[in-house]
Amino acid sequence: MVSEALLPWLLDADPALRWQVQRDLAQEPPEVWQATRARVATEGFGARLLALQDSDGQWAGGAYFPAGFEGRTMDDVGQPWTATTWTLNALREWGLDAAVLRERRTAELLAENCRWEYDDLPYWGGEVDCCINGYTVANGVWLGADIGGVVDWFLEHRLPDGGWNCEWVEGSTRSSFHSTLNSLTGLLAYDAATGGTDATRAARRSGEEYLLERQLFRRLSTAEQVAPWVDTFTYPARWVYSVLNAAEYFRDAALVDGTPPDPRMAGAIDLIRAARQPDGTWLQGRRLRGQTWFEVDAPEGAPSKWLTLSGARVLAWWDAR
Incomplete structure (x- = not known):
């Protein structure tokens, strides 16, 4: 490997x-x-983030954005990544034992004190953005919060082509690669933690089929690569889609479902393999701008340990099929 x-x-x-x-x-x-x-x-990254938690259960005083952040500054400096949702995502993905945050009553404190910047909605009720709601489901099942309403939201907002799009509120009826993958990640977390339902499993299958029909990176209409970002690999990826992130999802789903890799992923796997350097590493791609608590990976263009872990285990899973 x-x-x-x-x-x-x-x-x-x-x-x-x-x-x-x-x-x-x-x-x-x-x-x-x-x-x-x-x-x-x-120790390390996890302990540093835990030490930054506010007494009210939040990080940086906000749900998706830090307290006092003005969105008009995003064009200048990028989105900040320090607020509660992004911090919970990192701790969960890094493998922190949820018991640590449950002992701090984090889920309860967020229910009491944290509201989405959109319409001041309650934190564990989710909002209108598919990606945000996907994170909410994944973090909620991890911490033991009641996120049943958000799960139902996904069943109600699946688009006719099988996936999801955060721009549905603007009238979009076509799914997005980014939104579909982030939605699937939340539903997979729910199914893995609870066993799921016939409805959640069916929704997940339709979203997976949306991506697989497109081989994880092609337009269905022309078979052309959908955009340059599909084979631009970055850690942390935040909300951004790539074939590497998608392949990691399908590896995780296969482990939960007990299924083999789908052969329609072959072209995406070729892109991942082509990005591997002669020394076996993967290089950090273009970083997303925005304030962070601290750096957790290599600068752009340097060998990335996180991407090398991801790429190596995806290829090992695929090659062992």
């Missing part, structure tokens, strides 16, 4: 990354990677 020379470089990392390398690439036994994973709460 990775060379013997590359593995020490990957393992010399924050616990948030190291435990995943141990589990997915080094094939260490559970007692090894689980011990490393437990350190996410007390």
Whole structure:
């Protein structure tokens, strides 16, 4: 999966990354990677984010944006990534034990104190943006919040072509690669945690089919690559779609569902493989602008440990089919 020379470089990392390398690439036994994973709460990136939590359960005083942020400044500096939702996404993806935040009553505090910037809606009720609602479902099932209403929202807002689009509020009736993948990630988290329902599984299948029909990166009408961003790989990816992020989703879904890789992903896998450097690494792509709490990966153009972990485990999964 990775060379013997590359593995020490990957393992010399924050616990948030190291435990995943141990589990997915080094094939260490559970007692090894689980011990490393437990350190996410007390060391490195995870501990630093936990220390930044506000007394009311939020981060940076806001749901999607920091308190006091004025959206008109986004054109100048980009979106800030410090607010509650983005911080929960990172902690969940890094493998923090949800018990740490449950002991802090985070879900309850957010229910009491956190409102979406859109229409002042309650945090665990979601809002109108598919991507935001996908994060809300994933974070909610992780923390034990009641997100049943948001799950139902996805069933009601699926578009005729099978996926989702955050621009539905502007009248769009065609699904988006970005919105569909982020919606699927939330539904997969729900199905994995609860077993799902016939309705959620059917919705997830239709969204997956939307992407697979397009081979994860092509226009259905012309078979051309849909946009340059499909093979631009960046960590953290935030909300942005790429074939690598999509392949990670399908790998996760296959592990939950017990299914093999779909052969329609072959072209996307070729793009991922082509991006691997001669030394086995993947390079950091164009970074999303915006304020962060701190840096967690390499600068643009440098070898990225996070992307190398992602690319290597996707290829290992695909090649083992």
